Amino acid sequence: MHDEPIDPFNGDPADPAAGLHDPGDDDALDPLTDVERQDVLEDLADLEIYQALLQPIGVRGLVIECEDCREPHYFDWDLLRGNLRHLLNSGRPRVHEPAYDPDPDHYVSWDYARGYADGVHDTLTEGTDDSASE
Numbered sequence: 001m002h003d004e005p006i007d008p009f010n011g012d013p014a015d016p017a018a019g020l021h022d023p024g025d026d027d028a029l030d031p032l033t034d035v036e037r038q039d040v041l042e043d044l045a046d047l048e049i050y051q052a053l054l055q056p057i058g059v060r061g062l063v064i065e066c067e068d069c070r071e072p073h074y075f076d077w078d079l080l081r082g083n084l085r086h087l088l089n090s091g092r093p094r095v096h097e098p099a100y101d102p103d104p105d106h107y108v109s110w111d112y113a114r115g116y117a118d119g120v121h122d123t124l125t126e127g128t129d130d131s132a133s134e
Helices: 034-057 077-090 110-132
Strands: 061-065 072-076 107-109
Touching: 034 077, 034 110, 061 077, 061 110, 072 077, 107 110
Parallel strands: 061 107
Antiparallel strands: 061 072
């Protein structure tokens, strides 16, 4: 299974993008620092929790405010996971395009997802704290 879409024009002499600059030709980027790598690993772990909690109630993924274009980008769970794994493996983010006509009601922000997970955690641990003090 590929994390990235397969190029349908790969090896085709009539490739319409053949004359464009290939970012893979750039000098190698510096690898992620240990701190950056740890942050991405933590994001992947958090993403698993958020999906487990939010997907059953109809949330399809997360919305992220793009720093480059200042537009919201909607990511389904699998796409976001693939993007984070790509960053982890290659040290560079994927080029992205906004989702086609997403329904914003089915996406939440990282902050919302984190708050929701924290609320679930607090609710579950409240009962154990009360019984431990008795």
